[in-house]
Amino acid sequence: MTTPLPPPRKKDPVARTRAPTQPPGNRSREAQGLTAIAAVGRFALQCCADCGQVQYPPRQICGQCLGDDLPWRDMDPSGTLLAETKLHHANDLFFRDRVPWRLGVVGMDAGPSVVAHLAEDCRQGDRVNLSLNLDRSGHAVMNARPETPGPDQEDDMQLRELSMDPKGRRVLIVNGKTALGLALARSFKAAGAREIFVGQAEPWKAAPAFEAIKSLDGVTTFPLDVTDTDSVGELASVLSGKVEILVNNSYHLRPGGAVDRMDMNVSREEMDIHYFGLLRLAGTFGAAMRGRGADGAHGACAWVNVLSAYAQVNNPAFGTYSASQAAARSLAQCLRAEMAPGGIRVVNAYVGPLDDEWHQMVPPPKLGPDTVAARVIRALQQGHEDLAIGAVAEEIAERLAENPKEIEREIKL
Amino acid sequence: MSRMGYDGIVVCVPVTVPYSRYSLRSAHWFCGRALADLIAGAGVAKADVDGFCISSFTLAPDSAVGLTQHLGVSPRWLDHIPMGGASGAVALRRAARAVQCGDADIVACIAGDTNHVDSFRNTIASFSQFANDAVYPYGSGGPNASFAFLTDHYMREFGAAREDFGKLCVAQRDNALSTPHAMMKRPLSLDDYLNARPIADPLRLFDCVMPCAGAEAFLVMSDDRAKSLGLPHATILSTIERHNAYPEDPIQIRAGWAMDVDGFYDHAGVGPQDIDFVQAYDDYPVICFMQIEDLGFCPKGEAASFVREHDLTTAGDFPFNTSGGQLSVGQAGAAGGSLGLVESIRQLTDQCLGKAVDGAHVGLASCFGMINYDRGLCTSAAILGRSTR
């Protein structure tokens, strides 16, 4: 039985805000293979290519046959809970702030015995499923949940440390003028967000999506122009202490590259909205969010950037756009490192071509806004950090991992 | 090829550098004071000790090497044993072979550690690669969490109750009351034990040792040399060591002793029924139960009923951790692994600090240590005898 999450309360102005701490983050190089796997929501362990032995903890030499070819393979996460304990005393500040803390030893069907964080409704002898999730230090940890999830499992306080669940939290959606902005607002509402703030730039230019957003319950709209330092600073001075999840869906897509469409104006706009816009948001909202990373059960937890999959490999048909997205992606990684000490995770969602007017000339498959929004919500609920949304983005990720030169040559539209 | 015995090799001069909860002194100081007490107790010059076997968690960044220059010694045989609580009997068997083949004449086996306010936390924060990767990030509970798992599993698997562990702890506390340097000075009742502050379910306060600063040490030499120096000494009947035993066990219910227990007694020419006292490695009660089983005193899983049926005090029918063990004396880092050996030498040479076991002729000291990931990897043990010469 999971204890249901108490509803969020107004902040006591006289009480000190609990400062963020991080669980131990020391990991060997091979253990960081787990971090990459957890970031995308997989469950994989090393499996010796010679003898098939599954290895855990991670290592460089097979513990059975001494072979050194130990690729990561997706694995059956089931096992049996062999032993459990509830820790009342911890040596590290993160856990000291959070005892009692439940732990278990799981005997995996695949072989290894695994020390894991334990969900509240597990008992010794139970059949459990393991998952790999990123903890607040940004490294992968094992988690055991019952095979059949009980009700309100997402309320489990230990699991909430691993996720960025919108339930009970306040969200800022930066760009309310697109269909994606509307889909995000609706999806966060459905996922239990307690308040949704939505920004819009250039209010004199009407957008049907924004009109629809204004009519949603629990949504407040604000002026926000990410190209205007004053505008971003002003909104941050009002909201930065209240935003628990920030979704940067800034978007300005124009076709063209460098040689045949050398247009400094358009290129400047793309950089101003995608790269400098992120910089302005980071510089004004980042510090307050980071300071509230451990602020109770509904503290600040996530910064989402909706980026193009072409941030990872340039699509010359949208060449300067791709470059501005690449700049944003690099800055997002910088932001990830800077926000980590506060336990705030930066989630980068890479999308393929959207189904909007600027992609009119792009052949399918194209992404609908609801698909993108749903995937973002799921990533927040499950603690994923790098997302490839849609078939095109997934294919780009796969081809880049396999042979970056091949996709550089072949990409075109 | 059958193993050689230890005829003509003896252990003597049991030394304890008194324990303190915290100390500003370094591990070098504790090891150095132990050496000073050893040579004083033996009546030899520092230079006569030509071999050293050192164990310590807090000597870093030094090993035994740094200690040679710090203490001004020039040994012709040097070993550093990183096996934590298993180091004692391992040091003994290393040193015995060195003396036996003439590589050294007098070997000092010293285990010593300091305890600053952050020593324990620093030690467990980077204990091993597997612990860094796969244990410490989970609650940073240290050995308490690891042994909580083993205790939880053991209790359910074999039906042991907290009262059974409690009986062992109460008996050891009784034994400790006559040990001058024991950290725990008050009698412990079963009620105290059962209702103590929870640490990591099912472990409570008195299931856990108190980390402290201190040292334990002894000398290994030929029996001729011991006699010429006029030193009371004990003989070495048998030793074993084993590492990473039973890796296929999903969770630890037994350890290395069980693999070599038959040869252990054969080599000594005695059986479990001949053992007059047992000094077991007692960082947690559950490991004591495993040692009672794995060293042949009862079948696997029956240590609880064994403990219920026996009296573990020094005057009882199964004298166990007669100085009080680590649970009552304290765990001075790696010295915890030599505490039992040093107490065994005292009991067999009539140099007890506390109560003596009546008519003790043969004693068993067992050592265990190094939770590298999810189980203690290192085990060792020695059977010592009263010298008849």
Next chain:
Amino acid sequence: MAEGGLLSLLMGGITGGGIRVVDLTMTLQPDVPTIVMPPEFGQSWPFRMEEISKYDHRGPFCYWNNLSCGEHTGTHFDAPIHWVSGKDLPENATDTIPVEKFLAHACVIDCSAQAEADADFLLTQDMIEAWEAEHGQILARSWLLMRTDWSLKRDGVAYMNMDQEGAHTPGPHEDLIPWLIEERDVIGFGCEAVGTDAGQAGHFNVPYPCHYHMHGNNRFGLPALTNLDALPPQGAVLITPPLKIRQGSGSPARVLALVEGEAED
């Protein structure tokens, strides 16, 4: 200056009374709305300021900013080279226009009531002729300024007043401009809305006729003015130099009016 000469009279009036200096310029700040082009065309940058330092670690002694904006931002001067119809005319850019043209007399016609009633109000020749009957003929080489009180709309949405057919802001009728040029020889047209043409002028027979005809005849535009209600119908002298930008099509300007006499309430 010569004692009792024209310039000394001018300065005497300015410092001692008798000549008021009226500021017809909106403050440049980031929320000044910019003219909207269709999205597939190039866009004019909004006004942006980034601090260089403010008596701080970036520069302890001073406060200053870097600026960016399009040439046609806020109260600004439109040069003939700005429009296709004026592209080849002589002395048509901000750096080549003869500088004496930056001082000129202004005629101000009050259309505030009509603009309040109808956002798409268009100023016609008839209205001008009726105004002239009361205030005298428009002098040659004058600015014709259309007062609508549109500058009082502080909110960007109301000021731009856009819907799916475009902007709805007042301006000159397409037939008025050629007449103003041929029959009255105006130096240019000024107004309070974001551009000199009416919001719906893109749909006129000659799209953006004020730009087309004015610039096509080597004359100027002066949009986004303020405080026109402080000017008399005739008699004000406007000072309107743009920045001397190489081949500049325009620039934000500090537009000042010199007015004789005391302020009217």
